Amino acid sequence: MTDPAITANGLRKSYGDKTVLDGVDLAVQEGTIFALLGPNGAGKTTTVQILTTLISPGPASGPxxxxxxxxxxxxxxxxxxIGVTGQFSAVDGLITGEENMLLMADLHHLSKREGRRVTAELLARFDLVDAARKPASTYSGGMKRRLDIAMTLVGDPRIIFLDEPTTGLDPRSRHNMWRIIRELVADGVTVFLTTQYLEEADELADRIAVLNDGRIAAEGTAEELKRLVPGGHVRLRFTDPAAYRSAATALTDAARGDESLALQIPSDGSQRELRSVLDRLDTAGVEADELTVHTPDLDDVFFALTSTTADIPHQPEETVR
Incomplete structure (x- = not known):
């Protein structure tokens, strides 16, 4: 386990009588992608603004x-x-992509020669060479986002905050952005990601925290979070009625679908539980014609954890923060 790149203990922030963050604890390991999820107004952007020194934490916050x-x-x-790419592009549309990069190099006090070297390397890395001398206002949304991140990398940060980096992008541009993020982490960069796209967190993040009402409702890997929500099951379908009846006898905990010749067994989708189902079928000398495993996805997790407290399922202590 590497040292944490980011730690926050008891992070708090209020505006008047409105509490935005109410004791948030975070630990982000170096060289990983950490995703912070939450509904609008949950405090995601406020968290990023505090961690990036844009605003001050509340006086009662911990270290x-x-x-x-x-x-x-x-x-x-x-x-x-650090480097920061916010929800809204920092690209100046009145100047070219190359000029945006060189301006950022000046802000980092790079020499003219070094600034041009870094600019050329990053424009090539982000496939922007052909558009480098065109006004940034002519760029597509995906190109502007790539330029935005390239500008963030001018100072060679080891920690990058991406606040909803793919909002408004088409599916192809989103996938290109995911590739870029993975490449950054492969180079040892730590990425702190906020997103409203649950598929994005599932696809990218090593760990995910769900923020709701200013608190972390749950934290863990995508698979750990999915196991918080009931509804996972293994479905077996048969074409032979006799085989179906034998399987139903062997699998006493299964819900029966006599018309469809299908059985549904509650399961967390783990290899251990799947093996148990198959072992019981083998003992009964029965083979299913079709087996499918259904597990809750992050959409289910999100809706469960951001609903009212009474609607939230029991959460194992090892994955709840």
Whole structure:
């Protein structure tokens, strides 16, 4: 286990009598993708703004460390270690893509020669060479987003905050952005991602936290979170009525579908439970014609965890923060 790139203890933030964050704990390991999910107004962007020094945490917050630096004592060191791509593009549409990159190099106090070298490398990496000398206002949404992230990388940050980076992009551009994010992590970069696309978190994140009403409702891997929600099952379908009846006798916990010759057994989708079902069928000398495993997806998790407390299923302690 590597050292955490980001830690926050008891993160709090209020605006007047409106509590936005109410004791949020976070630990993001180096070289991983951490996704923060939550409905609109849950506090995702506020969390990012605090961790990136854009706004101050509440006075009752605990210690926050980013890139090994105490955010309260060394905010400049934190800023030097991170890159931020917000919900809205920082690209200046009145100048070219190359000029946007060179401007960012100037802001990082790179020499003219070094700035041009870094700009050329990043434009090539993000497939923007052909458009480099065109006004950024002519770029597609996906191209602007790629340029946005390229500008973020000019300072070679080891931690990158991506606040809803694919909002408004078409499916092809989203998949291209996912590839870029994976490549960044393969190079050792830590990515803190907020997103409203559950498929995106499922596809990318090593760990996911669900933020609701200013608190972390649950945290874990995608698979751990999916196991919080009931409804997973194994479905067996038969074409031979005799085989169906034998299987129903062997699998006493199965719900029967006599007309469809199908059995449904509650399951968390784990290999252990699937093996148990198959072993009982083997003992009965029965073979199913079709077997499918159904597990809850992150949509189910999201709706369960962001509904009222009474509607949230029991959560195992090892995956709840």
């Amino acid at each position: 926050i460390r980013v890139g090994g630096h105490d955010l309260a004592i060394h905010p400049q060191s934190v800023r030097a270690a």
